[in-house]
Amino acid sequence: MENKKESLFSARYLKQLTGPINAGNPVTVLVLGICPTLGVTVQLKPAIVMAISVLFVLTIANLLISLLRNTIPPRIRIIVQLTVIASLVILVDQVLKAYLFDVSKQLSVFVGLIITNCIIMGRLEAFALGNKPWPSILDGIGNAAGFGMIIIILAFVRELFGSGSVLGYPLFEKIGLYSVGYEDNGLMILPPMALIVVGIFIWIHRSFNKELVEEK
Amino acid sequence: MKNYSSFYIFIYASVMVIIVAAILSFTAIQLKPMQQKNIENKKMQDILASVNIESTAENADELYNKYITDSYVININGEEVSGKEAFKVNLKKELSKDTEEMNLPVYICSTEKDGKCFIVPVRGKGLGGPIWGYIAFRSNLNTIVGTTFDHDAETPGLGDKITTKEFQTQFRDKKIFDDAGGFVSISVLKGGKGAGNPHAVDAISGGTITSNGVNAMLEECLVNYETFFKSKGN
Numbered sequence: 020m021e022n023k024k025e026s027l028f029s030a031r032y033l034k035q036l037t038g039p040i041n042a043g044n045p046v047t048v049l050v051l052g053i054c055p056t057l058g059v060t061v062q063l064k065p066a067i068v069m070a071i072s073v074l075f076v077l078t079i080a081n082l083l084i085s086l087l088r089n090t091i092p093p094r095i096r097i098i099v100q101l102t103v104i105a106s107l108v109i110l111v112d113q114v115l116k117a118y119l120f121d122v123s124k125q126l127s128v129f130v131g132l133i134i135t136n137c138i139i140m141g142r143l144e145a146f147a148l149g150n151k152p153w154p155s156i157l158d159g160i161g162n163a164a165g166f167g168m169i170i171i172i173l174a175f176v177r178e179l180f181g182s183g184s185v186l187g188y189p190l191f192e193k194i195g196l197y198s199v200g201y202e203d204n205g206l207m208i209l210p211p212m213a214l215i216v217v218g219i220f221i222w223i224h225r226s227f228n229k230e231l232v233e234e235k
Numbered sequence: 236m237k238n239y240s241s242f243y244i245f246i247y248a249s250v251m252v253i254i255v256a257a258i259l260s261f262t263a264i265q266l267k268p269m270q271q272k273n274i275e276n277k278k279m280q281d282i283l284a285s286v287n288i289e290s291t292a293e294n295a296d297e298l299y300n301k302y303i304t305d306s307y308v309i310n311i312n313g314e315e316v317s318g319k320e321a322f323k324v325n326l327k328k329e330l331s332k333d334t335e336e337m338n339l340p341v342y343i344c345s346t347e348k349d350g351k352c353f354i355v356p357v358r359g360k361g362l363g364g365p366i367w368g369y370i371a372f373r374s375n376l377n378t379i380v381g382t383t384f385d386h387d388a389e390t391p392g393l394g395d396k397i398t399t400k401e402f403q404t405q406f407r408d409k410k411i412f413d414d415a416g417g418f419v420s421i422s423v424l425k426g427g428k429g430a431g432n433p434h435a436v437d438a439i440s441g442g443t444i445t446s447n448g449v450n451a452m453l454e455e456c457l458v459n460y461e462t463f464f465k466s467k468g469n
Contacts, residue, residue, distance in 0.1 A: 061391040092239035095248055106255045110262060117266040120273040120292070182392050205441055208392045 027153060035157040039165040041228065045138045046169040047221045048231060052138040056170055056217060057210045059129050063186045066174030068122050069129060070167030072115075074160065076107045077139050081159035084147040091148070100143045101134075108133045138166055173216055181207030278322070284383040285369035286344050286352050303354075305343040311335060313463030326358045326367070330456070339459055342369075349373065349380045353467075355460055359452025362444040363388030366397065366452060370406075376464040379421070382406045384449065394445030405429060405436040411457060411464075418461050423450040 045051045059069045080103050084091075091099050112130045115123035123130070133139070142162050147155040178184055183191035183203050191197060206212045225231045239247075276292045279299040283290045290298045306321035311334050321340035329337045342354040351374045358367040364387035371380040381404075384397040396402055406421065410433050413419050422435040423446045429437035438446035 065391070090247070092244045092247060094239070095244055098248070099251065102251060102255055106259060109259055113262050113266050113270075116273065117269040120270075120277065124277075178392075208390070208441075 032154055032157055035154050036161040036164075039158070039161040040168065041165075042230065044165045044169065044224070045141075045162050046166055046217065047224045049141075051141055052136050052166050053214075053217070055129065055132055055136055056166075056173065057213045058132060059126070060170050060174040060177050060213055061181065061208055062178045063171070063174045064122075065126055065129065066170045068126055069133075070163070070171055072111050072126075072130060072133055073136065073139070073166060074163035075111060076104065076133055077142060077163045078156055078159035079107055080104050080139060080143055081147040081155040082152055084143045085150060085152045085155035088148050088150075096148065097140075097144075100140060104139055104143070105134050138162055169217075169220065173213060173220070176216055177207050177213060180204050181212075275322075281383045281385060282342055282344075282354055282369050285354055285371040285381050286346050286349065287381045288346065302346060303342050303344050306340065308338045308340055309460075309463050310339065311337055311459055311462065313460075313466045326356050327365070330358060334459065337459060339463075341460075341463070344371065352380050355457070357452050357456035359448050359455065361386050361389045361397075361448040362394050362442075363390070366445065366448055368452075370453070370457070372411075372464075376467055377410050377412045379406045379409050379411070386445070389445050390442065393439065394442035396439045396442060397445055397449055402436075402439060409433055409436065416465070418458060420454040420457055421450075423447070423453075 039045060042048065046053070046056055055069060055073075059065045080100075083103050084100060087099070108130060111133070112123070115126070115130065142158060146158045150158070175185065178186075179190070181203060183189060183196070191201065191203075204212075273292070276295045279295040280290050280292070283295070283298055283302065286302070288298060288302060308316045308319040308321050308324060310316055316338055319338055321342060324338050324340045326340070329339065340356055344352045344354055346352060349371075352371045353374070353376055354369050354371045356367065356369050358365060360366065366384060366386040366389065368382055368384035370382050372378065373380055384403060386395060386397060389395040389397065409421050411418065411420055413434065419434045422432075423429070423438045424432070424435045425438045425440075425443070425446070427437055429435045438450075
């Protein structure tokens with residue numbers, strides 16, 4: 020609307036979308052949103068629902084804050100952001116309870132934890148407050164995708180080696196790994212291992228993307 | 236940066252809060268019946284699952300009415316309490332009352348496979364929150380037909396295994412009274428001691444606190460029904 024001169028999918032805008040997936044990844048580069056990264060990645064299914072919920076909340080919150088950005092008094096901006104996030108999260112929670120009861124049972128307390136996800140607050144504060152609605156939406160989708168991608172891969176690794184299954188399907192049992200003496204790694208299920216695996220992801224990410232390596 | 240007066244800030248915050256409150260309460264009220272229905276459906280599914288009847292959210296209502304032939308509320312002395320609906324009893328509230336005042340629900344079920352069964356609810360504490368379930372007994376009110384357990388926030392992959400078939404099928408054919416007729420409940424034991432024991436099952440490795448919770452829950456809840464079981468069973 021405001022950008023009649025510039026196409027909605029110009030290179031500059033697309034960078035908002037793809038940046039956070041690679042060089043500006045909220046988890047592996049900015050090390051934000053670590054609490055849900057540790058909390059919901061024991062199994063794949065909750066991680067996927069968490070990724071979708073964060074996508075919804077972050078995109079809408081970014082849009083709303085961006086629309087309101089010229090009216091929000093700076094002194095209470097954090098409170099305004101929190102109110103917007105918390106309301107959206109409660110909405111998601113209520114809708115899940117009404118339409119996707121099984122999934123909401125799986126996620127239980129973690130839906131509420133979206134409120135405390137620092138990525139959301141961080142993007143509102145750093146981006147949506149100073150940018151127009153359309154780039155804010157793209158930024159929201161991009162960051163949520165960057166976050167979602169990492170937690171889904173992490174959950175896949177942890178469920179596979181921790182419980183020997185993928186999305187609840189007992190893969191290792193079916194291919195007969197247990198009969199040759201393999202055992203699940205109990206450490207994988209515990210939070211410290213999530214942190215170690217995230218560390219390995221960061222290492223892999225930086226070995227592919229040399230720009231991210233700090234100079235000594 | 237623009238300078239805002241305190242008055243503007245005050246009005247801004249008030250209006251925002253009122254709008255948000257209106258939206259949220261509207262959604263909550265609109266979705267309430269559906270959420271309530273989901274919770275009831277889940278409860279029916281849990282009750283049916285304890286007698287090994289699989290149901291989905293869609294047919295729970297129908298199957299429940301078909302198999303659950305009767306339900307009533309009893310007190311600690313095994314006498315029926317009139318004027319209470321078993322399905323609407325809030326077990327959490329009842330368990331916090333004095334034993335004399337407890338309303339204890341009993342569901343009667345008749346299945347093709349196991350004949351007449353008695354189903355009683357149980358509730359206790361796990362690691363991260365409450366755990367609860369339903370225990371179905373044969374008509375002798377001693378031998379277990381099946382169980383359902385559920386939880387709010389047990390550790391995924393460890394404590395939450397109480398909801399799996401592997402854990403629950405262990406309970407089948409276990410007995411809560413010993414040969415002399417004394418109440419012994421079902422113990423959840425570590426170290427593979429459960430298999431041959433008629434009054435015990437194996438605990439979940441890595442889920443010790445949840446397993447202990449199930450153990451305590453069974454003992455504390457079933458003991459309330461002791462008089463009822465003894466008077467009705469044979």
